Each structure stands twice: as C-alpha cells, then as structure tokens.
Amino acid sequence: MADPQELYEAILTGNAKQAEEVTKAALEEGANPSDLLSKYMIPAMDEVGSRFECNEYFVPELLIAARAMKTALELLTPRLAAAGAKAAGRVVIGTVQGDLHDIGKNLVASMLEGGGFKVVDLGVDVPAQKFVEAIQEEDGSILALSALLTTTMTQMKAVIEALEAAGIREKTKIMIGGAPITQQYCDEIGADGYSDNASGAVGMARKLVGAA
Amino acid sequence: MLQELLAGGPVVTDGAWGTELFARGLEVGRCPDAWNLSHPDRVEQVARAYVEAGSQVILTNTFGASRPMLERHGLADRVAEINRAGVEISRRAAAGRAKVFASMGPSGLLLISGATSPEALAEAFVEQARALAEGGADAIVVETMSDLAEARLAVAAARATGLPVVACMTFDSGKDHDRTMMGTTPEQAAGALAEAGADAIGSNCGQGIEGFVGIARRLRAAGDRPVWIKANAGLPEVVDGKAVWTQTPERFASLVPAVVEAGADFVGGCCGTSPRFIQAVREKLSR
Numbered sequence: 289m290a291d292p293q294e295l296y297e298a299i300l301t302g303n304a305k306q307a308e309e310v311t312k313a314a315l316e317e318g319a320n321p322s323d324l325l326s327k328y329m330i331p332a333m334d335e336v337g338s339r340f341e342c343n344e345y346f347v348p349e350l351l352i353a354a355r356a357m358k359t360a361l362e363l364l365t366p367r368l369a370a371a372g373a374k375a376a377g378r379v380v381i382g383t384v385q386g387d388l389h390d391i392g393k394n395l396v397a398s399m400l401e402g403g404g405f406k407v408v409d410l411g412v413d414v415p416a417q418k419f420v421e422a423i424q425e426e427d428g429s430i431l432a433l434s435a436l437l438t439t440t441m442t443q444m445k446a447v448i449e450a451l452e453a454a455g456i457r458e459k460t461k462i463m464i465g466g467a468p469i470t471q472q473y474c475d476e477i478g479a480d481g482y483s484d485n486a487s488g489a490v491g492m493a494r495k496l497v498g499a500a
Numbered sequence: 501m502l503q504e505l506l507a508g509g510p511v512v513t514d515g516a517w518g519t520e521l522f523a524r525g526l527e528v529g530r531c532p533d534a535w536n537l538s539h540p541d542r543v544e545q546v547a548r549a550y551v552e553a554g555s556q557v558i559l560t561n562t563f564g565a566s567r568p569m570l571e572r573h574g575l576a577d578r579v580a581e582i583n584r585a586g587v588e589i590s591r592r593a594a595a596g597r598a599k600v601f602a603s604m605g606p607s608g609l610l611l612i613s614g615a616t617s618p619e620a621l622a623e624a625f626v627e628q629a630r631a632l633a634e635g636g637a638d639a640i641v642v643e644t645m646s647d648l649a650e651a652r653l654a655v656a657a658a659r660a661t662g663l664p665v666v667a668c669m670t671f672d673s674g675k676d677h678d679r680t681m682m683g684t685t686p687e688q689a690a691g692a693l694a695e696a697g698a699d700a701i702g703s704n705c706g707q708g709i710e711g712f713v714g715i716a717r718r719l720r721a722a723g724d725r726p727v728w729i730k731a732n733a734g735l736p737e738v739v740d741g742k743a744v745w746t747q748t749p750e751r752f753a754s755l756v757p758a759v760v761e762a763g764a765d766f767v768g769g770c771c772g773t774s775p776r777f778i779q780a781v782r783e784k785l786s787r
Contacts, residue, residue, distance in 0.1 A: 391610055
C-alpha cells in the first residue's frame with residue numbers, strides 16, 4: 289500500500305525520485321488525484337514555504353522541493369485534466385526589457401509551478417508589448433515581472449502603461465519582485481502585489497487569483 | 501603583497517562602477533564589460549576618478565566578463581580580449597598610484613538548478629582568470645557570490661594564476677541579512693573560501709553599510725585571513741519612480757570606523773557609492 293504521507297515527506301525534503309514512486313504507486317492503487325494534490329502535495333509546499341520564512345530553508349531547499357513537486361504533478365496532470373480540474377491560475381512571467389538576469393525569475397516560476405499554477409515564462413529582456421500579447425492570450429492571467437537592477441526596474445512601469453494602453457490593465461493582476469523592488473515601489477507604480485522572496489510570491493499569486 | 505599593502509593600516513578600495521558608466525552614457529541593457537573595447541576612454545575615466553579620490557586599490561570593469569555572462573550579449577568569443585583590456589585600462593589609470601585587483605563576478609547560472617555544471621563553470625572561470633592575469637592584474641577579487649560551490653570554483657581558478665585572491669560573498673538573505681541567497685553564513689563562507697585558497701575573505705553588496713559591522717566581525721572571528729568589505733550606500737529609496745541611493749558620502753564614511761574596528765582590513769563601496777564616497781572614507785580614516 290502506498291502511503292501518501294510519504295509523498296508529503298518526499299516533497300518537503302526534495303526527494304523527486306521518491307515523490308515519483310509514491311505518486312505512481314498511489315495512482316495505481318486508485319488514489320484520488322485531487323486528494324493527493326490538496327491533502328499532501330500542496331500542504332508539503334506550504335510547509336516548505338513556512339520553513340523558508342523562518343530561515344530553516346533557503347533557495348537550494350526551495351528548488352529541490354519545487355522539482356519534486358513538479359515531478360509528482362506531471363503524473364497527476366492528465367488525470368486531473370480528465371476530471372475537469374483546473375490549474376490554480378495562469379501566470380505570465382518574465383524579466384523586463386534591458387535586464388538579462390533570470391535566477392530570481394526562474395525560482396519564482398518553479399515555485400509557482402509547484403503551487404499548481406500554469407506558468408508561461410517569456411524569459412529575459414522582454415519588451416512590454418510581448419507581455420501584453422501573452423496576457424491577451426487568456427483572460428484572467430496574472431502578470432509577474434522581475435528586475436534585478438535599479439536601472440531596469442523602471443521598465444515595470446512601462447509594462448503597466450502598455451497594459452493600460454491595450455485596455456487590459458483592469459482585468460490583469462500584476463505582481464513584481466527583484467532585489468531593488470520594495471513595497472513602496474509597488475505602490476508607486478500601481479502594481480497589485482510584491483514579494484521579496486519566491487515562496488511569498490506563491491502566496492501573493494493565490495491572493496491575487498482570489499481577488500480577481 | 502596583501503600584507504605589504506595592509507602594513508600601513510586599513511586599505512581603501514573603490515566604489516561602484518556600473519552607475520559611473522551609466523552616468524557616462526552606457527545604455528540600460530548593454531554589456532558594461534564590452535565598453536573595455538568600445539569606450540576604453542570612458543572606462544578609464546571611472547578608474548581614474550577613483551584613484552584621484554584616494555583609492556589605494558581599484559578594481560576592473562570585468563565583473564560580468566565570464567563566458568556565461570558575455571554569451572548573453574553575444575560576446576562569448578571576446579572573453580580574453582575584454583578581460584585583458586579591463587585590466588590594462590585600470591592599470592593605465594592607476595599608473596602605479598593604486599594596485600589593480602581584477603573583478604570576477606558570478607556566472608548568473610545556478611549549479612543546483614542544472615543550468616550549468618561544475619566543469620563548465622570551472623572552465624569559464626579559468627579562462628577569465630587567465631586573461632586577467634595576462635592583462636597584468638596585481639590580484640583577483642571574486643565578488644558578489646551567493647553560492648559557495650560556485651565561489652570555490654572561481655577561487656580555485658583565480659588561485660591557479662598564482663596571484664593573490666580575495667573572495668567575497670553577498671549576505672542579503674534571512675531575517676537578519678546574514679545568509680547568502682543559498683543560505684551560507686559568514687562562518688561557513690570564511691572556512692570554505694580559505695580552504696579553497698583565498699588569501700582574503702569578505703563581503704560586498706546586498707545591504708547598506710550599517711549591516712556590515714556584524715558581517716565584518718563574524719568574518720574576522722571565523723578565520724585568520726584579512727577581511728574585505730564593500731558596502732552599499734544604505735538602502736535605495738524610490739523617488740519619482742526611480743531607485744535612488746540617498747545616503748550621503750559623509751554618513752557612509754561616518755560608519756566606516758565601526759566596520760574597521762569590527763575587523764575590516766579593506767574598505768570600499770558597492771551599489772550607490774561614487775568617487776565622492778571614497779574621498780570621504782579616505783578623509784575619515786586619515787584623521
């Protein structure tokens with residue numbers, strides 16, 4: 289008998305191989321995929337997040353946990369889709385124009401995927417118009433913008449203005465992050481949310497989906 | 501060589517380069533290191549401004565000139581040239597008045613995510629360090645590192661040139677801002693970097709100078725190597741939609757004696773600092 293508690297542990301400790309084995313075994317034994325997700329996998333990622341918040345976990349632990357989560361999630365996805373379950377939301381993410389840094393952006397993308405979001409990663413040095421087009425592809429998407437440099441963070445404002453010009457600002461929730469970003473900057477440019485870490489970004493995305 | 505430099509008391513290094521280059525016309529998104537070839541005169545102006553402000557050690561415009569970083573700008577075939585030119589420019593500006601410590605920054609790739617391999621990183625750092633040594637650097641500074649594994653590879657590569665090596669990490673994470681992004685503490689960094697062959701250990705960037713008193717003290721207590729500190733000018737504030745460093749050179753300089761007392765042997769500035777900061781630090785320490 290597969291013990292789904294082991295799936296929780298495997299994700300919490302970032303053991304992708306074990307996460308895969310337990311998930312496979314549980315599914316073969318007829319476990320309900322949405323139960324696995326909501327009772328074991330998402331709580332495991334939530335625990336990863338709280339360990340991160342209290343400095344027990346750092347980026348390496350986040351990354352391996354997100355990888356284990358993704359491995360298990362990929363096994364569940366076809367069955368979840370067949371059962372009509374939906375992703376937690378769709379997030380379009382990218383590093384703004386003029387900025388080639390992607391470590392933070394990739395980390396947030398992995399954590400969002402681990403949190404059950406469908407993530408569309410536009411990469412680095414992304415022009416404002418490209419964000420607009422990706423948002424227009426599907427209603428109700430969240431936009432996540434990253435910048436590492438004080439010289440490029442101002443591009444975030446340009447992206448928000450481009451959304452306004454396209455008439456889709458009101459229906460798009462925007463979250464921002466990156467080393468120089470502060471809540472003050474978030475408020476100033478009129479973004480909807482800010483997090484100073486990748487774990488907090490998942491909580492922020494959930495909050496924004498709820499508010500949409 | 502480091503001991504000789506330090507015989508006269510704390511050594512003042514330089515301040516930020518990126519913002520100085522932007523002030524001289526570098527466009528956002530362009531590769532700063534490529535200016536060593538296209539605008540050597542303007543890069544030299546920055547280096548000279550620091551020498552004239554009183555820097556006893558200046559760095560080089562080669563922070564992002566490792567192969568993985570230059571690749572992002574389509575300049576992978578110019579690694580050796582850009583690094584050599586960077587050192588030559590700083591040497592011309594120093595003209596014997598300051599030592600030239602060549603800068604090596606992180607690759608921008610995370611080992612743990614599988615974006616690169618230890619072998620590929622080692623090769624890239626060896627290539628960069630060799631070119632910096634060929635350019636005539638007095639020492640190599642491995643800086644702004646978050647990942648100890650990557651830092652060790654860079655230190656080993658720098659070490660292989662035979663030049664003295666300074667190794668610094670950025671402590672910007674955790675609730676007390678005393679961990680790197682990857683969770684490394686100053687104590688862990690000091691031990692591992694000394695073991696990897698660093699002649700001096702330190703920390704740069706990540707927080708304002710206020711936070712460096714504790715960092716310097718812990719690095720000092722954790723080992724027997726000289727300590728290198730390059731602090732940011734406080735925290736950036738948003739003014740008119742732009743991040744602005746509002747700390748004055750005088751305020752920054754007023755905090756330097758505490759950092760020195762805590763154990764820093766080399767002091768200088770990182771983000772938000774300029775030649776005026778270095779001048780203020782020199783004045784403060786010569787009193």
